[in-house]
Amino acid sequence: MTAVTARAVRQQQAGTPVELLGLRRRYGAVNALDGLDLTLVPGELLALLGPSGCGKTTALRILAGLEQPDAGRVLVAGQDVVGLPAHRREMGMVFQQYSLFPNMTARDNVAFGPRVRKQPASERRRRADELLELVGLGSHGDRYPHQLSGGQQQRVALARALAVSPRVLLLDEPLSALDAQVRAQLREEIRRLQRELGITTLFVTHDQEEALSLADRVGVMRAGRLEQLGPPEQVYHAPATPFVAEFVGAMNRIPGRVVGDGHVEVLGQRLEYAVDRLRSPGAPVEVLIRPEAVLPVPADAAATVVSRSFLGPVTRISVSSPQGGLVLADVSSVEAAALAPGTAVAVQLRRHPVLVRDPR
């Protein structure tokens, strides 16, 4: 890859910083954005993650200039762009689906940005072919969108967005309409391209796996606000709020109680956790523990394996325990062989709880 890639990189600008400050947007009675503050570091890929209706798409569209905020500022490279129409913002955007112009070939789609910028025909054709090559569709330039698969269409859309050498790349759930295999593949490719080009990128998704695997930082949104912003590992292992803990990854909620000096007792085991001072020893709590922190061990104990589902390298085991109800455990598929449904097990907890909160 190679010469083409290198040349394309050189045409990109160095990463641009982006700041969203106090963004507000209402639709009738719904507060889509309720004072959102978000800063994108130059060259990073930031994923906004959240359930539908949390405001993540609104934030992206306001940055693109496709919607106006009721209040707040949008700074791109330090300059307020609110009021600047979309077509003068120099941003590249990839939509969920169906955004390619149906009346143009893949090449003409990619060359559209250069075309409205009045670049000479030969130059924009060269640029389009170069970018199609970059996304692995060098031989598909003459195809119309309906002759391309969903994954190919999104590649063309990506090439089209990059063809204008945008200051910021905006990805609005670009993978959610694709099937799993294509999705994983294109995800890697987006990551590779974004790294090579060093372009500041905002990626909106409701798929936590996508956000965690792709982003430099993940912002989890809820009801128009950021719940947490941090590297994927932090969001996963140290969620700031119960909402983040449950939205990102699978989670067990097991009843337990506070014991003295910063520990909780759960499933008969003492685990270290900095319980805040207000909860007195003996207070009932709900303990949030990831499935991979749970290890069922065959033993003459009260808990039983209920079911087992193979997920590839790991196998998810459901254990019914008298104290904790149904508990999920992710164990390596090798260990899982000994854990057929009906097996009596003891449940061991291997790691600290992710979060401890008052019982509901």
Add this chain to the structure above:
Amino acid sequence: MGAYFLVPVAAALEFALRGPNGTHSLAAFRDIAAQPELVPMLTVSLRIALGTLLITVALMVPTVVWVHLRLPRLRPLVEALSLLPLVVPVVVLVVGVLTAFADAPNLIKGTPAILALEYVALAMPFSYRALDAGVSAVRLPTLVEAARSLGANWPTVLLRVVVPNIRTAIVGSALLTTALVLGEFTMASLMLFDTFPTWMVRVGQQQAGVAVGLSVLVLLTSWALLLALSIAAGRPRGATSLFRRSS
């Protein structure tokens, strides 16, 4: 934009209500009700409409369904035939009908039955399109396979599975067909039949107010019916494109 439709309607209402010396009264509408021929003529046209409707539904629903299920390859041909009335103007069709059926039994060519039979054909560009759109919108093959696998025979499938699923399309095309029949003047007048529209023109030559009042009534009634259907169906219709969607 609303004025575009409203001005003629308002003007027609005003005209119909106009009395002598700049007064306005409901006299014209009393006159309408007092027309001895109103009920007979309306009956004739409604009977033609009913006949047209029944034939249209009985002929077009199975045809459209069958084409979708079994013979998608023949769809262009069926479509082209259904569009033929757009190529052959009604006046010309009348000439042809009078020639082709000159020797037909009087039961067909001498009664308004021939009007109903031809109106089915005239309505085809729209009835075919409306039904085709309706059938395309539901996943017909899946539905029918499911019903067939449960042992239903074809008439049952058609009546119990297909028709309920495309009833909006059926009602929509039925209403437009009715509107077409209640307004069709060319064929009726040239074949020398007396129907509601030809009678209206005849009345209009003596009592313009009555004819204008009738026009308003007919238009507003059809409009109200179509609007009710449109709202009941949940999305604006009455519109069926004659073209494939461009996307």
Add this chain to the structure above:
Amino acid sequence: MPVPTGGGRRKPSAAVLGLVPFFAYTSVFLVLPTVSVVVGAFTDSAGRFTLGNLSAALQEPYLTALLTSLKLSLVTAVLGVLLGALLANAVVTSPRAVLLRHVVSSASGVFAHLGGVPLAFMFIASIGSIGLVTRALQAIGLDLYATGFSLFSFAGIVVVYVYFQVPLMVLVITPALEGLRPQWAEAAHNLGATRPQYWRYVAGPVLLPALLGSLLLLFANSFAAYATAAALTNGGVPLLPIEIGSLLSGNVIAGQENLGKALGLEMIVIVAALMGGYTLLQRRASRWLS
């Protein structure tokens, strides 16, 4: 009368039998009359082949009627396409007015399909010599009829025809306008295109096949219309359908019994030729569709 008797006897191996009722019906009530017009156009009163009917059909007074019909159809089709597209676009792009869309689409359905006679009367009431609009214009010092306008003239007929052309346009173009995905406009703006550029490079070309088809349909619609002109003018403006109608009603010179069929053939050929041309054009304009 061939009406399908349900489907019990249809066998999968003979699926084509299912379409026999439809083909039989259209053959008898559409194709047969059409064929008899075509054959009759080449037949003299003694049943022999002739080109006399056709040559008479291309002479006065029918030549004027043909030209007037063509002119009327072209003018009202172009006006209908322009005004109808604007109206439909205003409705489709109006953000929350669901009721407005219901009202406009149902009103269009009624105006376009009920057509003819009621519309003619409503126009007599509006811009006839004692119509409301005419009198309102007089009240502000504008005498419509002093300008030489008459509802029963060419200009008057254009006004009335436009009233059923515009709703028809709204009906046929609305689905195409709804087919314009908002993402296309947004992507275009995002890539730096202004609104005019979006219409020129994307929306225009995408809509072109539908617009061409609409133009043709509206042309054919005007070209074939008889009722409105008959109810309004009593033959004051020479139009081809009116001439055919009056030939039918008995104003036939001996030896020209089949002249009406020749005029009919003329109309069919013109519309069919336009359809053919449209098909070719459309194929070019929508390479990207198939």
